Amino acid sequence: MNHWLTAPILIPLIGGILQAFMGYAPIALRRTLAIATTVLMLVAAIVLLVLADDGSYRLYAFGNWQPPFGIVLVLDRLAALMLVMTAVLALFCHIYAIGGTDESSRQFHGLFLFQLLGLNIAFLTGDLFNLFVAFEVLLIASYGLLMHGEGTSRTVPGLHYVVLNLAGSAVFLIAVGMIYSVTGTLNMADLAVKIPQVAEENLPLVKAGGMMLLVVFGLKAAILPLCFWLPGAYSNATAPVAALFAVMTKVGIYAIIRVFTLIFGSQAGELAGLGMDWLFPLALITLTMGVIGALGAASLRKLVAWQVIISVGTLLAAISFGTVAGTSAALFYLLNTTWVVGGLFLVADLVDGQRGSAQDKIVTAPRIANRTFLSVLFLMGAVAAVGLPPLSGFFAKLLILKSAVTESDVAWLWSVLLIGSFFTLIAYSRAGSIVFWRNVEGHIEEPQKLTPSLSVSASALISLSIVMVILAGPISRYAEDTAAQLHDTSAYTDILSKPMVGEEK
Amino acid sequence: MLDRLSFPQPYLSLILFAVWQFLSDGVSGASVVMGLVLAWMIPQLTRGFWPDPPFFARPWKLPPYLVLVLYDILVSSVSVARLILSGREPKPILVSYPLELTHPLAISMLASTISLTPGTVSADVSDDRTLLLIHALDAESDDEVINAIRTRYEARLKEMFQ
Amino acid sequence: MELAFAVVIGALTASGVYLMLRARTFPVVLGLTMLSYGVNLFLFSSGRLVTGGQPIIGSAETYSDPLPQALVLTAIVIGFAMTAFVVVLSLRSLADNDNDDHVNGRVPEQDRIPQEQEGANT
Amino acid sequence: MSLPLVVLLPFLGALAAPLFAQGGRTAIAVISCVPAIIGLAALYPHWAVLADGGIVQHTTEWLPALGLSLSFRLDGLSLLFTLLILIIGLLIILYARYYLKPHENVGKFYALLLCFKGSMLGIVLSSNLLLMVIFWELTSLTSFLLISFWTHKKDARRGARMSLAITGGGGLALLAGILLIGNIVGSYELEDVLAAGDLIKNHSMYPVALTLVLLGAFTKSAQFPFHFWLPHAMQAPTPVSAYLHSATMVKAGIFLMARLYPALAGTEQWFYMVSFTGMATLLIGAYVAMFKHDLKGLLAHSTVSHLGLITLLFGMGTQLAAVAAVFHVINHAIFKASLFMAAGIIDHETGTRDMRRINGLWRYMPHTATLAMVAASSMAGVPLLNGFLSKEMFFAEALELNLPGLWAYLPPLVATLAGIFAVAYSARFIHDVFFNGRPVNLPIFPPHEPPRYMKIPVEILVFACLMVGMFPAFSVGPLLYAAASATLGGDVPEYHLTVIHGFNLPLLMSFVAFFGGLLMYTQRQRFFDFHARFKEIDEKAVFEAIVSRISDTAHTVTAYIENGSLQRYAMLLIVSVIAVSVLPLWDLGIAIGSNGLSPVDWPTLIGIAILVVASLGTAAMHRDRFFALVLLSVVGLLVALGFARFSAPDLAMTQLSVEVVTIVLLMLALYYMPSWTPIETPKGRRIRDILIAGAAGIGMTLITLAMLTQPFTSISEFFLENSKPGGGGTNVVNVILVDFRGFDTLGEITVLGIAALGIYAMLRNVDLPPPPGDGQGHAWTRDAYPMMLQQIARPMLPLALMISAYIFLRGHNMPGGGFIAGLITAVALILQYIASGMSWTQGRISIRYHNVIGLGLLFALIAGAGSFAFGYPFLTSTFDYVYWPVVGKFEVASALVFDLGVYLTVIGATLLALTSVGRLSPHSAINSTNYKEGS
Amino acid sequence: MNPIAEYAIALLLLIGGFFTLVGAIGLARLPDFYTRLHGPTKATTVGVGAIVLSSVIYFSSKGQGVGVAEVLITVFLFLTAPVSANILAKAAMHIGVPTTDSTRGNTWDQ
Amino acid sequence: MITIALYITIAMVVLATVLNVYRLIKGPDAPDRVLALDTLYINAIALIVLLGITLGTRLYLESALLIAVMGFVGTVAMAKYLKRGSVIE
Ligand code: NA
Numbered sequence A: 001m002n003h004w005l006t007a008p009i010l011i012p013l014i015g016g017i018l019q020a021f022m023g024y025a026p027i028a029l030r031r032t033l034a035i036a037t038t039v040l041m042l043v044a045a046i047v048l049l050v051l052a053d054d055g056s057y058r059l060y061a062f063g064n065w066q067p068p069f070g071i072v073l074v075l076d077r078l079a080a081l082m083l084v085m086t087a088v089l090a091l092f093c094h095i096y097a098i099g100g101t102d103e104s105s106r107q108f109h110g111l112f113l114f115q116l117l118g119l120n121i122a123f124l125t126g127d128l129f130n131l132f133v134a135f136e137v138l139l140i141a142s143y144g145l146l147m148h149g150e151g152t153s154r155t156v157p158g159l160h161y162v163v164l165n166l167a168g169s170a171v172f173l174i175a176v177g178m179i180y181s182v183t184g185t186l187n188m189a190d191l192a193v194k195i196p197q198v199a200e201e202n203l204p205l206v207k208a209g210g211m212m213l214l215v216v217f218g219l220k221a222a223i224l225p226l227c228f229w230l231p232g233a234y235s236n237a238t239a240p241v242a243a244l245f246a247v248m249t250k251v252g253i254y255a256i257i258r259v260f261t262l263i264f265g266s267q268a269g270e271l272a273g274l275g276m277d278w279l280f281p282l283a284l285i286t287l288t289m290g291v292i293g294a295l296g297a298a299s300l301r302k303l304v305a306w307q308v309i310i311s312v313g314t315l316l317a318a319i320s321f322g323t324v325a326g327t328s329a330a331l332f333y334l335l336n337t338t339w340v341v342g343g344l345f346l347v348a349d350l351v352d353g354q355r356g357s358a359q360d361k362i363v364t365a366p367r368i369a370n371r372t373f374l375s376v377l378f379l380m381g382a383v384a385a386v387g388l389p390p391l392s393g394f395f396a397k398l399l400i401l402k403s404a405v406t407e408s409d410v411a412w413l414w415s416v417l418l419i420g421s422f423f424t425l426i427a428y429s430r431a432g433s434i435v436f437w438r439n440v441e442g443h444i445e446e447p448q449k450l451t452p453s454l455s456v457s458a459s460a461l462i463s464l465s466i467v468m469v470i471l472a473g474p475i476s477r478y479a480e481d482t483a484a485q486l487h488d489t490s491a492y493t494d495i496l497s498k499p500m501v502g503e504e505k
Numbered sequence B: 001m002l003d004r005l006s007f008p009q010p011y012l013s014l015i016l017f018a019v020w021q022f023l024s025d026g027v028s029g030a031s032v033v034m035g036l037v038l039a040w041m042i043p044q045l046t047r048g049f050w051p052d053p054p055f056f057a058r059p060w061k062l063p064p065y066l067v068l069v070l071y072d073i074l075v076s077s078v079s080v081a082r083l084i085l086s087g088r089e090p091k092p093i094l095v096s097y098p099l100e101l102t103h104p105l106a107i108s109m110l111a112s113t114i115s116l117t118p119g120t121v122s123a124d125v126s127d128d129r130t131l132l133l134i135h136a137l138d139a140e141s142d143d144e145v146i147n148a149i150r151t152r153y154e155a156r157l158k159e160m161f162q
Numbered sequence C: 001m002e003l004a005f006a007v008v009i010g011a012l013t014a015s016g017v018y019l020m021l022r023a024r025t026f027p028v029v030l031g032l033t034m035l036s037y038g039v040n041l042f043l044f045s046s047g048r049l050v051t052g053g054q055p056i057i058g059s060a061e062t063y064s065d066p067l068p069q070a071l072v073l074t075a076i077v078i079g080f081a082m083t084a085f086v087v088v089l090s091l092r093s094l095a096d097n098d099n100d101d102h103v104n105g106r107v108p109e110q111d112r113i114p115q116e117q118e119g120a121n122t
Numbered sequence D: 001m002s003l004p005l006v007v008l009l010p011f012l013g014a015l016a017a018p019l020f021a022q023g024g025r026t027a028i029a030v031i032s033c034v035p036a037i038i039g040l041a042a043l044y045p046h047w048a049v050l051a052d053g054g055i056v057q058h059t060t061e062w063l064p065a066l067g068l069s070l071s072f073r074l075d076g077l078s079l080l081f082t083l084l085i086l087i088i089g090l091l092i093i094l095y096a097r098y099y100l101k102p103h104e105n106v107g108k109f110y111a112l113l114l115c116f117k118g119s120m121l122g123i124v125l126s127s128n129l130l131l132m133v134i135f136w137e138l139t140s141l142t143s144f145l146l147i148s149f150w151t152h153k154k155d156a157r158r159g160a161r162m163s164l165a166i167t168g169g170g171g172l173a174l175l176a177g178i179l180l181i182g183n184i185v186g187s188y189e190l191e192d193v194l195a196a197g198d199l200i201k202n203h204s205m206y207p208v209a210l211t212l213v214l215l216g217a218f219t220k221s222a223q224f225p226f227h228f229w230l231p232h233a234m235q236a237p238t239p240v241s242a243y244l245h246s247a248t249m250v251k252a253g254i255f256l257m258a259r260l261y262p263a264l265a266g267t268e269q270w271f272y273m274v275s276f277t278g279m280a281t282l283l284i285g286a287y288v289a290m291f292k293h294d295l296k297g298l299l300a301h302s303t304v305s306h307l308g309l310i311t312l313l314f315g316m317g318t319q320l321a322a323v324a325a326v327f328h329v330i331n332h333a334i335f336k337a338s339l340f341m342a343a344g345i346i347d348h349e350t351g352t353r354d355m356r357r358i359n360g361l362w363r364y365m366p367h368t369a370t371l372a373m374v375a376a377s378s379m380a381g382v383p384l385l386n387g388f389l390s391k392e393m394f395f396a397e398a399l400e401l402n403l404p405g406l407w408a409y410l411p412p413l414v415a416t417l418a419g420i421f422a423v424a425y426s427a428r429f430i431h432d433v434f435f436n437g438r439p440v441n442l443p444i445f446p447p448h449e450p451p452r453y454m455k456i457p458v459e460i461l462v463f464a465c466l467m468v469g470m471f472p473a474f475s476v477g478p479l480l481y482a483a484a485s486a487t488l489g490g491d492v493p494e495y496h497l498t499v500i501h502g503f504n505l506p507l508l509m510s511f512v513a514f515f516g517g518l519l520m521y522t523q524r525q526r527f528f529d530f531h532a533r534f535k536e537i538d539e540k541a542v543f544e545a546i547v548s549r550i551s552d553t554a555h556t557v558t559a560y561i562e563n564g565s566l567q568r569y570a571m572l573l574i575v576s577v578i579a580v581s582v583l584p585l586w587d588l589g590i591a592i593g594s595n596g597l598s599p600v601d602w603p604t605l606i607g608i609a610i611l612v613v614a615s616l617g618t619a620a621m622h623r624d625r626f627f628a629l630v631l632l633s634v635v636g637l638l639v640a641l642g643f644a645r646f647s648a649p650d651l652a653m654t655q656l657s658v659e660v661v662t663i664v665l666l667m668l669a670l671y672y673m674p675s676w677t678p679i680e681t682p683k684g685r686r687i688r689d690i691l692i693a694g695a696a697g698i699g700m701t702l703i704t705l706a707m708l709t710q711p712f713t714s715i716s717e718f719f720l721e722n723s724k725p726g727g728g729g730t731n732v733v734n735v736i737l738v739d740f741r742g743f744d745t746l747g748e749i750t751v752l753g754i755a756a757l758g759i760y761a762m763l764r765n766v767d768l769p770p771p772p773g774d775g776q777g778h779a780w781t782r783d784a785y786p787m788m789l790q791q792i793a794r795p796m797l798p799l800a801l802m803i804s805a806y807i808f809l810r811g812h813n814m815p816g817g818g819f820i821a822g823l824i825t826a827v828a829l830i831l832q833y834i835a836s837g838m839s840w841t842q843g844r845i846s847i848r849y850h851n852v853i854g855l856g857l858l859f860a861l862i863a864g865a866g867s868f869a870f871g872y873p874f875l876t877s878t879f880d881y882v883y884w885p886v887v888g889k890f891e892v893a894s895a896l897v898f899d900l901g902v903y904l905t906v907i908g909a910t911l912l913a914l915t916s917v918g919r920l921s922p923h924s925a926i927n928s929t930n931y932k933e934g935s
Numbered sequence E: 001m002n003p004i005a006e007y008a009i010a011l012l013l014l015i016g017g018f019f020t021l022v023g024a025i026g027l028a029r030l031p032d033f034y035t036r037l038h039g040p041t042k043a044t045t046v047g048v049g050a051i052v053l054s055s056v057i058y059f060s061s062k063g064q065g066v067g068v069a070e071v072l073i074t075v076f077l078f079l080t081a082p083v084s085a086n087i088l089a090k091a092a093m094h095i096g097v098p099t100t101d102s103t104r105g106n107t108w109d110q
Numbered sequence F: 001m002i003t004i005a006l007y008i009t010i011a012m013v014v015l016a017t018v019l020n021v022y023r024l025i026k027g028p029d030a031p032d033r034v035l036a037l038d039t040l041y042i043n044a045i046a047l048i049v050l051l052g053i054t055l056g057t058r059l060y061l062e063s064a065l066l067i068a069v070m071g072f073v074g075t076v077a078m079a080k081y082l083k084r085g086s087v088i089e
């Protein structure tokens, strides 16, 4: 049993606890410790990525209890990928936050680290109920983070976000109860074994439970018609929080990938491919809604928030194919969109800081300071988000387009995705040209200073879209291996027979 | 320093020790040890909430008083039951009872006694703690209520506290 | 017994859902609490209903399923934390919206006039 | 290796150029020339191979998963375009050096220009179709930035966005088309695709693929009906227009048609789509060019027209037509680039491009005028100039086109008509600018010749016009042959590059065009009057209006759907859950599983009835908030009783304690809120909600019923068996919580702690005015801390601690545990706050609740991490039995430390949350005077 | 089981049930809040006390040792019931809950 | 005999509970409701104890004790809310 598996959990947990104690310590100390925690977490994630790349499943049984009885962490390529993706995003968001956003509440760093804790648990856990707990950890921290900052604008969207997620948690529990009541187990590997054996009379319960899980994950992922909480919540959050939230919808997507390939995947007998026939059209409608929202967005933040929904639709469309190609394309796209959208939220905030009362609204305003720098960042972000060459978004989109196989899938996906890209392009070019180019006389009283922590973190996230092009080969190889590993569920269920500490000979 | 090791509230410690024995369903070696530890530790932890021990002039008067109250509760419960079941309209009265007791604990004990014994409920204590508002469920007059309480309970409590 | 129990969960769910769909924060919070009661009972009952089979080793001949009980205990605690948060959030919303407790921050324009008449009645 | 280098160099140059911005325009211009010069040098050694129809190929693997490789191909066709791009590019760089003003952002300009050049080279040199698409979209992007170079100009921004939308959108269509072709062929490599022409053309998806590819080509090459972006791209600085309109951007679409000619051409679909589009574009461009008063507008529409001509030639599908098309590509690039440069010079020197004001420039700048007149003549198709040659070939091919019936007359007619217009607008360009009286109101007066070096590019190009026009075989023969052969895939038809082929029908058409055009020009006023009857459409404005309309509509639609109403979002969520469960539940029906129903006892039934009444009552009575709260308490109490009734003592206790804390919290909030909920206005909404709630309730009832009556086995046997021997406790629920699933519990207390921290953070600096009295209008009582309550509250604390200790210590074996114990302690402390107030109680608690939470989590963590020391996984518990005299045998379990963490976290979190709310009250700041110690 | 214990248990149970019921009847039937306040504070407390006592005897006589933890419940109720009554009465007086017509004397202004 | 007495007692307590619920719903004033709730808590204690006797187990006694504690605090808090608005101030 490799203790490294607990690192992504223990590091933010310890960091978060320290922050809880240090509420009144000098801010420099709190920042240093907090950033150190995030950096350590990134290191741990990279170690796990290297470990996971041998294609095996690593098991960590808490309390040394054999699965399915105890809670286990399972490290595979997918988990490692999600961990690294999150850690990278988190580091830059965190660096951005110490540029000043963290000052308005003493709890910021604690909440931030706890948020990461929840995310990491979610990616690693091999237990359905523990996934619920992980969701709750990351949600409660996200509630706190969402409310972070001065002003009153975020309260109502925050309230909506919280209430909907509470309802979602209730549905999650109902689903867990239904599935447990038939299978008598919570371990995902064990579920994968038990689900195909479910008796005929019990199928409706499991089916309904599985579908409810899909709704819950869909709510987190912000799939239509469950996506409307997102634009308000994200666009009103402070920038590093909104940027970090780029990963929040991905948790829902992760859960869909994990649960619906492992438990309701191709080997699930009667229940194989549960819900996937619903997912594809919904994904395309979500994508369309995202594009419409982006076209109608009145501020850069709203635009980026709708971009989140566009990417959710795109991702889920590919995932719904249930194929290795679809999943691997989705994973590549996932990395791209998470980082780029995170970066775009930061850029929107930087722009906001330069424009006085015009904020980030897509309206005419006096010429901004640092225009070249910011407009280049915005341009790159937009190009990567829309999926134009030469940045990574294009390759991601290409992979997704190519993952469609049947004629009707091709027709629907291609037309929606490409026409969607076209209108997204119009939305971005309109927004960028108005915000950066269409100026009126006057000048901004006190533009925000672009301190290194602000500009470095924003540009770093955006620049990842270049790094991803350079590393496109290895990354797509990794994504493909990950998808292949995912779809070979029998290897996952082997963790049930791995020996515990003290048993191995 | 020494008071950090002492029993700051002897009565409390005693009660706590007894409670622990109750909770442990009887006295045993383990329950005595644990009871002692807790009877010492808890008052230490809560000393801020209760820095001074309550003052009893004649603490030995307390057990007979409690027995008296218990007896009254049992006996007069029946009369209230009879009233409730009889279907007769009760004749309630609100009485302002002039207190002779002054200590808050004593007043509280009196008020509690009044409430527990059937037929009367102490509804309020005046801000200056000189009057007690009593609601009697079924009584003929103020004096009846006042006299009963004065002689049966308040006198005994006075002995105990003053 | 199972039918009666099922009806309880149905009633809790229905009330919770109805309250959750109200327009003010307070009933919504009540609804969420109610819903979580229902969900907890449901999750609890996924181990089936057993009388006198408390899972304390040595206290009974057959035990009820302890796992759902443990899960529900976790769920109750988490639910409590969440409820506390949403209660306070509704207070914050009240403060940020000029003492309006509408879930959307402000009473929508079209609802405003009748609402004020309503206030006069109560 | 040289091919990737040719493509890469401009990009490197783009990175380098801004670094030389300090050195001024000349330095940057010189640096910017380097990539092209090296590129030309690098290509030179390949000429021998190419002249023989050979191919230079370079391939590097990149993303095999995508079928995307870094493969480049140099053949005659790509060489032709490469040369045009590089050579004209060089001239443009030189020209721009003088065109741009010193204060302008020259670094940015050259960087963008070089990026654009690199992208163009990428298109023409890519041998992988996906790679080509990448460069294709890059040209859209870079041209967007070039056109909008003067970002302060509204027209520049609009023109740029319009061109981005059209060409970028076309690029997306092209991408789809290429992907389709890739699917058909199984490869994106050019050689595979070109070899699979028959396969593609016979495939059922061919029409779709063809349409998509042509959409890409037509948008890029400004074919009708996508032609309108091009004239607006002249908002760019003239060097950019000259480059875009002559050799590059617009030629990309043409190049694409040439490149894929063997794979896609030769079918009916191709013929009709391409030739008719070309014809329409040819005519419309030529017609509109005539009426443009803007010098560059005239040229831009002329470009459209000539692109239509080339497209038409490709559409004809004959080999000779293809040759003519390639030839015209060269010729048009040369004369159009020079014309744009000349126009730029005129603009530069006069300050305007309005031909109504620019007159008689011959007098002021004869040298420039001469150059422009030669180039314009070439555009008009005057013999001995290059434009004439390819136009003759075009006329010849137009006559060859075998259309059925009267349609056969259409191509020659259109060709001639377009020729007439071409002559007319060329004549206008010459006469109206350089003659036609004196200048009117020029911003710069008098104009004079531009700097010497600014004219050199024009001179070179005009010289080329003459050379090609007079010595075609000598000057472009080999290049044309190589390009044509590459286009056609090897077999080049017989053709003759001579100046005059003798007197034939094409020549007659040329005569008609020439004199017709001159006639038209002399009668121009009539045509202008006729044209003036039609309202001029500003496509930018239309485009802008459309985009605004789309944006507004999107905004309206979004605002309608995403209307900010929690009720709607919640309704959608619930309806979704119901919707996805309906089908499975339909299968289920009212299912009573094989275990059947167990008997009921009536006390439980009555309890259940009360529970149902109280829960429905809460919903029904919710408007009276306090009443609803009381009813909710009843529900909570009965749920706890239910847990006890069905064998879950731990749950009963937990539920009870949580319940009361929740109720207290709700009351704390209710204090600030209205005590009544107003009636919701829409009655239909309530009915709808009742239906939804009813459906949810019925659904849950059915699910529960089915679930409870099914037999099942679970993993819990293991817990029951191992609880005592493996976990050291007889309370299996507690052992699961602190041991088997201790990680859940760690998460759970973390949630609790975070919630409290979040609550604390959320309420800082919140200012809520407390209501002066209750909902009925009574002022609050004076007596905040009733004496009797204070008296009872004091002993309650130690007593409760005692009970907590008891519940805590026995939890591992009996109902209880850290969580319940923590809540009891917390509730006892809350009682102190209620009885004696914030400041009194806070003054007696010396530890901050943040730290209690932290401590609790730390204890749990340490208890869990202790096992690391023994090489066991996190949270592995251990226990042992110890014998002490007097005390006897007792158990020591590490899980108890974990539970202590739970205990502390619960206390800290609960109290932090409640006191954070309590602190809002204005009274909390006032020291309680009501209670005096020992009085 | 010892028959005396059996009798005692049964008797205490019935007494407990009786007083609990009487308290509830009082609560349901009596005319105003202040009169209803009497029911729970004593009858019910006494009722629960009796039931708890029967439990003590029941389990003690089952031969599993003497269990007296239940007594704490009664003690606790006796301690708290008057306080609850007191503070509820204060609340009622504050709100101005009316007394029944036959009541003599006046509530206090809060 | 105990069984019969137990049944009768349970019947009486359940009936008492129903009467309390009646008062709780009927009100008419908020203090009546709180009073009824408080009584309901005490009835619940009785029910739990009776359940323990019926099942022959003492494992539910702590639940009963807890009801007593929590019921009291709940009642106090509600009463304080009614008269003072601010429960913790
Ligand atoms: Na003119």
Ligand code: NA
Residues within 6 Å of the ligand: D670, D671, D672, D673, D674, D675, D771, D774, D775
């Ligand atoms: Na109120």
